[in-house]
Amino acid sequence: MNAATLLLFGATGDLAKRKIYPALFNLHLDRKLPAGFSIFGMGRSAWNDTEFRRRVAQSISDFSRRPAADEAELNAFLERFRFCRLNVAAPEDFARLLEQVRASEQELGLAENRMFYLSVAPELFEPIVRHIHESGLSRVSGWKRLLIEKPFGRDLASARALNALLGSVFREEEIFRIDHYLGKRMVQNLQKLEYTNPMLQAVWKNQYIANVQITASETVGVEERAAYYDEAGAIRDMVQNHLLQVLAMFAMQLPRRGTAADMADKKRALLASMRPLLKEEAERSIVRGQYAAGAMGGEPVPAYRDEPGIEEGSSNDTYIAARIMIDDYFWQGVPFYLRTGKRMAKKATRIVVEFKDPLDKYSRTNELTAPNLLIIDIGPHEGISFQLNVKDGQHRFISDPVRLHYAADQSGVPEAYENLIEGAIQGDAAFFARWDEVELSWQWIQPVLEAFAENRVPLRFYEAGSDGPEAAQRLLEEDGFHWWALTGPEADPSRDADEYRTEREAVYEAAR
């Protein structure tokens, strides 16, 4: 394995504490970090190495999926860490950092392979990248890579400007744009599912699929991120990146060789086929919501507008539902519905594929026949379920939907950030977002942002702890569909088939 130095900007931040250190520790335990792999953490705090290591150890004890059971192992891990206090506006701090990195590379006999990781507020991207370049940190005899956290711009123009800046120092193959949804096992699994199951591959197209529903619903509110979130909203925070990437991973044509470049090419083709929205018509395809006061788990919670740090009367979106049409040969006519919201009744990231009713073919549509569903649970529970129909024992025309459920064993499974950092260390960009994908997703989002800014899409309020605004239901009803519920008995794919049958019988009795 390639020995390397990781230079982490934002080492005192929340993401580092919750995700990055625990991920590095688990990679260390799995012997997936090269023996010579040292980590420089940069931040404004006046920490020394000892203090830094103490904090890293604390983050592992608080957030690692596996505990640090063996003290010697933990110490060996902590020894990789050094702290360098740094003011991003001070060139002399970067010069000092370069000296320290060089000294460490020499001391440990490491090649000049440097991985720069920007886990900082977006306004710091520019000065950091500029100083990385000007200080000589990026002039290496080995390889260099840049890992960059979101947000990648706040609209099409700023994303392009950011990319131009990165491109002045790093080549595209050296840039790893993080979208942590791409690190999730079940998202990575989408391609496998289709590729290795001819049964699914055969029906992965508009001939058989009626619609696809992609949901990322959260119970948390804005938390301590008011300053960022009130500017970003759900449209930038979740839709532009995570949901469009999940859509692309689901709907792209299979890459022939499965290389990173191949995959990115297929994703680009898919994203380029999204039917553009006109801002004048955005209201027809987009629902924009914001949570009002409500209750979570029986406890009252405030409205978004009353959360600390949120601007009074803010019209920011905490909920988005969207209909996206894909104009390519395979998906023509199949609506893809996306929705995401904060303060919803349930935390669930799920794809539901609703199949067409085969009885349609004989114009014998039987209202009592439930459609076939393929349900892919991405998180927090991972699993796959099928809803099929079997003949009911008593009634001649009725069929019973039954659920076949696979609950993935999640113990011992790497977290998204482990997969991502491991990929970056290996130089494998398969599960990162290439620039053309990011640009295409912003291109699709841009008219929506404009429509919001011009108040063309009404802001709908929904009660905290609910399933989101009513208008989101109407979006599907117009097309003759409904959202497959995330709460209630029907939402649970692992539910006992008997229970399901009883419910269907009640439907049948009522219809008689």
Ligand code: BG6
């Ligand atoms: C982040 C968003 O990218 O994803 C957060 O900034 C959101 O607002 C989070 O809560 C959701 O991620 P996950 O993995 O919990 O679904």
